[in-house]
Amino acid sequence: VALVGFHGQTILHRPERHWTWQIGDGALLARATGIDVVNDFRTADVKAGGQGAPLMPLYHAVMARRTKCDPPIAVVNIGGVAQVTYISGDTVLAFDTGPGNAPIDDWMHKHSGVPVDEDGQFARGGKIDNAALDAMLANPFFDRVPPKSLDRLDFGMEAVKDLSPEDGAATLTAFTAASLARAREHFPEPAAIWIVSGGGRHNKFLMDQLKAR
Numbered sequence: 001v002a003l004v005g006f007h008g009q010t011i012l013h014r015p016e017r018h019w020t021w022q023i024g025d026g027a028l029l030a031r032a033t034g035i036d037v038v039n040d041f042r043t044a045d046v047k048a049g050g051q052g053a054p055l056m057p058l059y060h061a062v063m064a065r066r067t068k069c070d071p072p073i074a075v076v077n078i079g080g081v082a083q084v085t086y087i088s089g090d091t092v093l094a095f096d097t098g099p100g101n102a103p104i105d106d107w108m109h110k111h112s113g114v115p116v117d118e119d120g121q122f123a124r125g126g127k128i129d130n131a132a133l134d135a136m137l138a139n140p141f142f143d144r145v146p147p148k149s150l151d152r153l154d155f156g157m158e159a160v161k162d163l164s165p166e167d168g169a170a171t172l173t174a175f176t177a178a179s180l181a182r183a184r185e186h187f188p189e190p191a192a193i194w195i196v197s198g199g200g201r202h203n204k205f206l207m208d209q210l211k212a213r
Contacts, residue, residue: 004037076180078206093146123169127166136159
């Protein structure tokens with residue numbers, strides 16, 4: 001290994017104010033591994049008016065062009081927040097689509113004491129509350145034209161607070177899928193292929209919801 005790229009952990013992200021905060025000690029990591037470390041990817045990008053993820057869309061574009069897939073391609077990453085990179089010819093469009101795993105994880109921790117909904121089994125035992133889902137999808141963020149990005153805490157659990165634990169998990173999971181589906185509204189033309197990555201890829205109920213939408 002010649003080089004370590006160290007993203008760190010985002011604590012607070014406010015690109016509209018031109019600042020973002022990640023923790024993680026790059027110098028300590030370099031000493032511990034004996035390998036050169038590049039870190040703090042986001043700060044300069046956000047200060048310059050960017051959204052703080054300058055490398056990921058370019059990486060996705062390079063990898064997509066090495067495949068034999070016909071564009072347009074949408075590459076999705078479902079972490080705490082969900083993002084998409086749309087690639088078609090020389091067009092590379094990247095933005096946060098909405099919540100990823102964060103509200104689901106927080107709900108699970110609060111109501112079951114476990115950190116994640118393993119395979120989406122907890123949510124699968126519940127019923128999606130469409131009124132709560134519609135209320136969350138009414139957030140003006142979804143209509144904003146990209147580029148745009150989110151903080152992990154921008155979408156909470158207020159809309160589902162009165163639901164049962166299982167129904168709340170199902171509705172929050174459907175919200176992540178529905179907000180990803182709404183990202184299509186900002187694509188120049190429909191994506192022929194969707195590639196899904198990140199921790200959310202392992203949530204089978206989430207993936208079923210995404211496919212359905």
